[in-house]
Structure formats: structure tokens, C-alpha cells
Amino acid sequence: MEKLDHIKSHLPSLTQISEKEKNGFINLVSRYLSGEAQHVEWSKIQTPTDEVVVPYDTLAPIPEDAAATKKLLDKLVVLKLNGGLGTTMGCTGPKSVIEVRNGFTFLDLIVIQIEKLNSKYGCSVPLVLMNSFNTHDDTMKIVEKYSNSNVKVHIFNQSQYPRLVAEDFTPFPCKGQPGKDGWYPPGHGDVFQSLMNSGKLDTFLSEGKEYVFVANSDNLGAIVDLKILNHLVQKKNEYCMEVTPKTLADVKGGTLISYEGKVQLLEIAQVPDAHVNEFKSIEKFKIFNTNNLWVNLNAIKRLVEADALKMEIIPNPKEVEGVKVLQLETAAGAAIRFFDHAIGINVPRSRFLPVKASSDLLLVQSDLYTLADGYVSRNSARANPENPSIELGPEFKKVSNFLSRFKSIPSIIDLDSLSVSGDVWFGANIVLKGKVKIAAKDGVKLEIPDGTVLGNKEINGPEDLSG
Template sequence: MRKSPLLQQVFDYRALPESDRFKQFALKMEAHNLPPIVINIFKYYYSLLLSGSQGKMAEADITPISPDDLKDYLELDAYEAAGRKALPKVAIIKLNGGLGTSMGLETAKSLLAIKAETCFLDVIIEQVERLRERYDIPVPLTLMNSFHTHSDSMLAIEGFDNGRTRVPLAFIQHMYPKIMRDTFLPARWPKNPELEWNPPGHGDLYTAMVTSKTLKRLEESGFEYAFISNSDNLGAVMDLKILGYMASEDLPFLMEVAQRTPADKKGGHLCKVKESGRLALREVAQCPDEELAEFQNIEKYAFFNTNSIWINLKVLEKVFAYHGMMPLDLIANHKTLDPRDPDSPPVIQVETAMGSAISAFHTAAAVRVPRTRFAPVKTSNDLLNVMSDNFILSTDYEIVPNPERNRGPVLVDLDPTFYKKVDDFQDRFPDGVPSLLNCTTFTVRGDVRFKGGVACRGNVLVENRTGHQVVVGPEDLAEENARLVLE
């Protein structure tokens, strides 16, 4: 096969002169048993940094997407039969590397309980089991874990297997060394060496599938497609219409996108590259600072990436083999070495996004999906909404909007000082979360603990200005549009 000039073949980094800064990275990565191909890919991105690239995608290089560029989910009914036919050829992959540190978690975020004692992984496993039972097809499920989430996650799914498909239950993403911003040398932090490394972003999926031989195993077992999504996106479920569209139109790569709202203005948006005409994904870290207002213009850039993709495995293998990697846009994230210490040295984290692979496929496409297919839990506000009676478990074990709700999405705004961390959140709802079925907005300011049985209606505000915790019960919020200010 003809090779791409993008990436050299694996090289002998030991032969590099001592003066070559990359040699220190290569030896460090080798000592941590990272495969040569991963070292080579990191070198590619490191070389981009040294050449001055910051992975930026400027306004001058892209154009917005119009609705005419997208297939609408409402137009896919005719593809459902084709999806049923293709179901034996699809595998489900869940991105499960996140710890949920922003919510104070130290275990896999997917182990967080969202309905009674049911966690994300419980829901995912049960969905797959019911899918298998309904169609009598052994649809395999594979998790892409990180080193931090692997052990806990595998214990949680003990007893589940992929049966005769022989597809592994999980594979592990790699790590990249952090780069000192002033010297471009490997970061050192002797008091906590783990902090010298960063997750490479979910763009590492493609490399990890190759190095773990997961891609090879899937193809050997007869699978042609993969549906890949975040484990914390409760709306990302198997859909025969989308699968049928993918298979019938022989698409190599299909991204699910949704209409941007003000809440999505910081998320990656879909666009087109002027030079090639190909679809592209631009993340906020790729936007020049002076163009941030344009990036956040949700009317100009109207569609965001839900991070749910469908991919043809044979084409994936060919693209990877041609380039020696999956050609993804560089994301240079500027951080402090210790994320909890703002005075620690500044570093650059090399990362990539899974969705930027859309530019690597000539005939890649995007489908505009309803908001119901994007229901992530990123904050305690999201968690409260999902735990409430606004969402129910369907017979297919999907967490779906409660059909009894007759108003738009509720706007939850909890005081981050007291509710951001999951432990603090749980302490303040010890007897269950309030009913939000008839609630339009629910705003809490200050330290408030809620008794069980609270039912909110309309626009509800609870504000505690006393300086100490107060307890609120059903009787305090019995009225519609209740406004409780405690001083």
C-alpha cells in the first residue's frame, strides 16, 4: 500500500543525538511500556509544537455548515429495515476513561448512581442485554478505559461477557507526557510523578484499538461497523435508523450533531475546511483567542458534535495504515502541571479529539439528531435533573424524558460552593431529590439541605443568606413559583 508522507515509519529514537529534546520523551515513554507507534505519533505532534503550531483553526480557513449539508434524523425512517439487517455487524464502544474529577469523584464517572442504585454502566449493560434478547443477536460491548478507570469498571461489569463473539470487554487508552511550556522538555514532578502524564484525549481511541488488537479482533469476528459514544451520555443508544443510513449509503464515518443552544457555545462545532471542502470539527482549544466570539456564535456555527460517531472498521484500518496513524488535529492544552495548584509550572498537554477524524474520510457525513440523543451528565445540575422525576427508565432500560412533563427542559442552577462535588450534593439530598416534573427553573443559593418529598412547581428559588446550613421541607416550597429567601 502507498504510504502517506504525514508520518515517518517507526524510527530508532535511541539513535537520536543527546541534544535532541525528543529523545528524553521517547525514553520516558518507552520506560512506561508505551508502544513504538504511540511514541511515533507523539513525536509527530511534538514536532508540530516545535514548529510553532498551536493547533489553531482560524476563521479564514473554515466556513459554517448549513442545514442542507446534513441529513436530518427525521428523514431516516426508510433506513430502519437496513439497520435491522446490519445489526449483526455492529459493535458498541463506550468511552469510559473519565474520572469525573470536576465533580469530586475518584473512581470512574460511569459508576456514579443516577437512578436509585443504578449507575451509568448498569444502564449500558442492561441496554445491551435487552438489545441482544430482542433481536437474538450477540451485539458486543467494549469499553475504552483509562488506567484510572479500568479496575473499578471491570469489577462493576463482572459477570457480563461478549459470548461467542470473542470481542474483548475493554481496552485501555494510552498516556502522553506533559511538556514544560518554557523548555519543551518532559515535565518533572517528583512529589507526584503521576502528574507528569496526561490523558491524550478520546482521539487516542483509534490508536488504542490498533495497539490492543481490538480492531483486528472485531474484523476477524465479522464486525463491519462500530457505534462509539461517551459512557455518560444517556441519550447515546443503538439506533437502527442511523445504522441503516450508515450501511445503505456506504458511509465510512458518520457524526451525530445537534443544534447548538447558548448552553453549548463552548463545545466543539462542525464546520467545513475551505481548502479541501471536507467536514471538520473545531474545539474551543483550537480557536484563536481573538476569534472566540465568532466560535461562540451559535447562529453562525449552528451544529455541535455530540461525540457519538459511527465508523466503518475496514475503512478505519485502511486510513490508519495509509497514514501510520489517524490524522487528527492537534489540540495544545495549556495547563498547570498540578491542576489543583495554580502556582505549579505551566505545561502543554498534547491531546486529540475523536471527532476530528471526520476530516480524514473523503465521504464522511453528519446527521442532525434530536436533543434526546445528547443527554450527558457533566455537572451536579445535570445529575439532579436526571435523578429527578423528569426522567424515567423505559422498558428498554433507556433513561428518557418523562412523558408526563408538559413543559420545556428545566433549568437547574445549584450553588457550586455546596453542590459541585458529588459527596456534598448527596449530603444535601439525603432522602431523595425534589420532584421537578412541573418545575421550570430551580435555583439554589447558599447551603441548603432538602428533606424528602419536596415538589417544585414553576420557577423556584431558594436562597440562604444566614451563613449556616438550613433545612427545607415540602411545606416550604408548596406554592407554585415559590421564592424562599432566608436571612
């Protein structure tokens, strides 16, 4: 355990983080070094039954009595994972402040949704944001605008751990990288420990809260669902993962399995090479994890105090300024096997609407979706249950570039697929139908004029637009 002693000798100099964070970090590293990897024996994997992964349409209807609904909602805390920066989409701040629709950001929509619940039922569901050190300062400024809202916003930071120099396991901040690049947030599996460390968990328990609904802040489909909450309270399930049917776009997503009598998450990283194709098939593993999680607060306290949440460690090697570093992370979904009466619920695809790239932004800003009361819902005018597949070239990657290249977002109600590459600019009131491919030739600026209707067309230059 030389490596561990080596790391421990550097800990006193890491004055930026708390003793609890140092302990959590050492705990994670020692588990990693002891090689306690979770190997899954393929032959023991069983497909979960409907008792373990409950079909959404079998859930009991919610009580019609408003007082009973208020009582349910008074048990709930909504927690959004807000540690991510919008760097992949060319933004510098927290991803949750990207404008999604009608000038509203992800955070605005989340606050509006909870405001409506609180005013409708006279309850006080709080919103909790788990930030990382990357997003904390910006978020603190942003949430000031909600101070007059009827939603109480709580904020806490997830842990801050030092990256390890791969070569000799020295904490990166001790090797001349004291700035932000020396550190990392250890994945959303850290949510349970950090909720406890922050003191927020005890606050909520003292207020009579029982369940936390955890979801990514960029998933527009992750709204409070009273049927799910009601089911968990009635059946005393300590943990629930929302899963949804896989499409070919989701083949790498983690799935739920029954294993040695417990339900657990199977991630692609745990799958033996010989079985990867089987894992990706939609026939055998039909569902995947949306990362919408419902967890009992008392159970979190019990398991964190017992140091029982030993989720699989995800090693994430990176290169920072030419130095190879290692960051060890965990995922919140992997905690499912430690909770009693844990279940999955197979929810409609509408509860999984993440915005990971500008192509997703095109979907949610288009006429394919409508916005009411903070909820983004699919336009019933679309016949096809699947969303169109959209591929936009690198010119559209940054949100600012994406917005400048569309005078207005085209109508895509009847679109099957869209592929755009090169220097393409869209006018206003364009309609896209069927399969559309637009590929501007190198060095050519291709402008699609206002009001153009393109149905099952391939466009390579202005000459293809006529007729």
C-alpha cells in the same frame, strides 16, 4: 529541533510505556513543534447543506424484518470512552460507576441496553470500554459483575504519554515525577490509534464487524440508533458525527462547517478572536457536536496504517505540584475531515444527555425522566421542550453531599429555573414550579420541610416558607 532531540534522549528511560506509545508521543510532539496549526480562513467557511448534515427526520425507517435488523446489528460495536475520573463530582473512581438512577450506574445502564438488543434480535453486539491508566484497574474489577451477561465486554487502554515540563520540554517522569502525576491520557482523539494498537480492531474486523459507535460513557442519551446505522451502511458513509441544535448552554461546543469542499469540525480554539462572538451566536452556527460518533472500522484501519489522522493538536497547560507542565491532546471529532463521505446527522436533543455535574444528576434522577430497559427518557408530562436551568452551590458539588441534602429528589416537571446557594437541605416530596431561588444566609442552615410546594418563590430564610 533541539527540543525534540532532548525529548528523544529521555525516551529509553520511560520503561512504563510501549514502543508504539513512544512513537505516537514523538509523532504528536513533532507535529506540535513544527507549528502546523490549522488556521481557518473565516471567509471560506460555509454552512453545511442537508446532504452534509442530514436532518434526522429524513432518515429512512428501519427494516421491519427482524432478520434484517439482526444483520445490521451484527455489523456493530459499541465503544464507550471510559477514561475519565469522577473527580469534578467528588468521586475517586471511574465516572461511569456513579449511580445515576434507581441504584444503577452509567455502566449498568449501558450493559442493560445492549443486553436487551442482543436478546431481542439474537445478535451479539459487544461493548468496548476505552479506559485510561487512571480508570483501568477499577474498571477491571467492576466489569466482573457482567460476566454472566449476554454482552461481551472488551477493555483496552488509551495511550499513556508523559507530561512535558514547560520550561525545558523534559518528560515530567524523568524529572522526579515517576508516579501517576507524571503522565496523562492524550484526549479521545487517541481512540483510533489505541483501538488498533490493542489488537481489538483486527479482532472485530475478523468477526465481520463494520461500524463502531463511539460515545462518552456519561451521555445517557447515546443509545444505539438503528436508523443511523442503517443510513450509514446504505450510503457507505465512513464517518458520522451526531450534532444537535445549540441552546445558550452550548455556545462553546464545536460545530460542523463545510470548508474547501470537505466537512470539518470547527472548535472555539480555532476561531480568530475577532469572530468568537459570531461563533457563539445561535443564528450562524446552529448545531454543535454531541461527541456521538459512528465510524467505519475498515476506514480506521486504513487511515491509522497510513498515519493520516493528523487531528488538530490541543495544547493543555497545567500546573502539577507547582511545576508548569504541558500535555498535548487531540479530539476524535476532529478526525471527520480525513474520512470519505463523512457526514453529520442533526439528531434530537434527547440523544445528548450528559451528566457533568450534580445539577445534571438532579435532572436525570427527578420525575422529569423515566427509566425503562436501561433507557432514560423524558417524561411526556412536561410541556416545555427545554429542560429547567439548575444552579446548585458548592455545597452540592460532590455526589455524596448532593445525595445527603435531598431526602428525596423534588418534583420538577413544571420547573423553569432553580438556583440554590448556602447551607440548604431538602425534605421529601417537595414540588418546585416556575422560577425558584433559595439562598440561605451565611451561617444559617435552611431546611425545606417535607411536602413543601414552591412556585415562583425566592426563599432566604424559614420565614419565607410560610404562606
